[in-house]
Amino acid sequence: MNEVFPQGHAWLDGKFVELSKAKIPILDWGFLRSDATYDVVHVWKGRFFRLDLHIERFYKSTQKLRMPCQMSKDELKKILAGCVKKAGLENAYVEMIQTRGVSPNFVRDPRQATPRIMAFAVPFGWILKQEDFEKGLNVLLTDINRIPPSSVDPTIKNYHWMDLVTGMLNAYEKGNDTAILVDENNNITEGPGFNLFCVDEKGVFTPDHGVLEGITRQTVFDLAKELNIPISKKPISIEQLKSAKELFATSTAGGVMPITKVSGNKINLGAVGNITRQIHKLYWEKHSTKDWSESVDNILN
């Protein structure tokens, strides 16, 4: 098989390895059962953005899965920074993962397994490329239900992506860029790798439950407060989505990204709105400030 790897570097089983050599055993429950959690942070111009928030969410996720991460936070930070440095990347997508690991003699009891931690850095990836910002995302509103929180807690960042991947495939087949999923009450939830925000005459709002509590979502709350823009969490109906003045998606993979079309209907006449623009601008400005970012070199020294 001719596998092609992006520029990058990994850390696995206690050492740094080339991406092509970073492999896990076939019996790891992370692979066989999606019994794993992960987090993704990005590096922009040599600086991690809100790394402590990502690390905090990762540790909480491992606790909720009853396999609390045994590594110290400082050690993990150094591993992440080491992956970026060894990959030679200025702008990077950096992922930390903990799987349930392998259990002795393949016993079914998850408590018997020894969790496995790994990490890698690859070039920064965008859900909406920078050069397509003015065009915005053209999304498909699907009738696929996001896995309900009573089944899988969405605040644990997880690999239960079959609903999201189905949404993506439906979207690509119809010529859309990506998809939005709904919940059992037909309110909107999130999409493959991003949270959603609506803007109306009262302010900015985002679904209050049934979604990953994205770090970019949290960042938008912090930015909106600084900009004196009213912001809240509440259920969003399909009608509210369709009649929104502005819509945007948020993700570590691209930041604040305008949505200008939903299932063929233009939002804000197909143009990027002013609120989206203001939040997007401040978001990227924060990437060079000391309170919000930390240099890769600093962590390694």
Ligand code: PLP
């Ligand atoms: N929702 C889901 C399902 C995700 O997988 C992600 C990120 O990968 C997000 C939302 C956005 O989260 P963040 O802003 O922390 O990247």
